[in-house]
Amino acid sequence: MDFWRELKARSALVDEALDRFLPPPDAYPEVIHQAMRYSLFAGGKRLRPVLVMAAAEAVGGDPMRVIPAACAIELIHTYSLVHDDLPAMDNDDFRRGKPTCHRVYGEAVAILAGDALLTHAFGLLAKNAGYCQVPPERVVQVIEEVAAAAGTAGLIGGQVVDTLTEASRVDMPTLEYIHRHKTGALYRAAVRTGAILVGATGEQLSALTKYAEHLGLAFQIQDDILDVEGDPLKLGKPVGSDLRNRKATYPFFMGVEAARNRAREAVEAAIASLEIFDGRADFLRELARFVVERDF
Ligand code: GRG
Numbered sequence: 001m002d003f004w005r006e007l008k009a010r011s012a013l014v015d016e017a018l019d020r021f022l023p024p025p026d027a028y029p030e031v032i033h034q035a036m037r038y039s040l041f042a043g044g045k046r047l048r049p050v051l052v053m054a055a056a057e058a059v060g061g062d063p064m065r066v067i068p069a070a071c072a073i074e075l076i077h078t079y080s081l082v083h084d085d086l087p088a089m090d091n092d093d094f095r096r097g098k099p100t101c102h103r104v105y106g107e108a109v110a111i112l113a114g115d116a117l118l119t120h121a122f123g124l125l126a127k128n129a130g131y132c133q134v135p136p137e138r139v140v141q142v143i144e145e146v147a148a149a150a151g152t153a154g155l156i157g158g159q160v161v162d163t164l165t166e167a168s169r170v171d172m173p174t175l176e177y178i179h180r181h182k183t184g185a186l187y188r189a190a191v192r193t194g195a196i197l198v199g200a201t202g203e204q205l206s207a208l209t210k211y212a213e214h215l216g217l218a219f220q221i222q223d224d225i226l227d228v229e230g231d232p233l234k235l236g237k238p239v240g241s242d243l244r245n246r247k248a249t250y251p252f253f254m255g256v257e258a259a260r261n262r263a264r265e266a267v268e269a270a271i272a273s274l275e276i277f278d279g280r281a282d283f284l285r286e287l288a289r290f291v292v293e294r295d296f
Pocket of ligand 1: 045223
């Protein structure tokens with residue numbers, strides 16, 4: 001499989017659907033729709049929506065059936081980036097290679113754009129009920145899953161601990177909590193969402209959940225490593241921010257080489273979790289390898 005070509009083709013499908021599912025940029029009040037679109041189309045890798053579709057495919061479903069949910073997950077991810085970049089949080093000027101939302105639209109509109117992306121996401125999840133005959137009970141289950149992943153038991157919980165804990169007080173269990181919630185929760189929800197919507201069995205769902213948990217860890221460790229030794233041009237943001245903001249990371253605790261090995265182990269564990277699946281899970285396998293080989 002030419003993974004890179006596949007990823008591009010799949011993310012182009014997501015982009016086309018996002019454009020269709022979002023209010024047009026000239027809908028009143030224009031500025032909010034333009035700000036939402038600005039951050040959304042600034043050039044993300046689309047890993048999470050692609051995972052929703054790939055999980056559906058792995059269990060024998062049609063990936064196009066889950067595309068509103070895939071877009072919803074990307075909206076939530078983008079909202080979290082917009083808010084994370086705000087002056088009250090990380091105060092970052094660049095994201096996805098472009099000035100951050102608040103630098104372009106001002107803080108008030110950036111806050112509202114994040115809120116609007118999050119709200120729109122749940123509307124899109126509900127839309128799955130009328131989309132390609134997904135049974136409503138599966139949609140309700142997914143809404144519950146995604147709300148948990150985005151809330152205090154997920155992204156927000158991780159962000160709170162990350163924001164309020166002094167770096168010098170972060171021990172390994174706290175670091176793992178932050179990563180599992182801030183990053184892992186949305187990966188887990190993405191994979192589970194795709195699988196649930198197309199009717200995965202309990203055995204398939206638990207295998208895919210393990211895959212997502214290992215994948216989320218590998219992704220975050222690689223993200224930490226790229227902040228130490230990545231190329232800002234390729235990443236679309238400055239490097240060294242973890243050190244500057246005195247954030248505890250995997251390289252900080254164990255050094256870059258040990259962190260790299262830990263990420264590789266997590267990828268192997270992710271791939272091993274997929275042993276019950278046939279070739280339809282090959283994209284998930286390749287994606288796990290990509291997560292630690294990527295340089296952006
Ligand atoms: C609820 C405000 C709020 C935040 C939640 C997710 C999060 C916590 C903050 C976002 C910032 C951050 C560093 C998150 C960790 C996950 C991560 C490395 C995100 C970047 O993901 P990529 O590389 O981004 O997939 P693209 O731009 O490719 O989509």
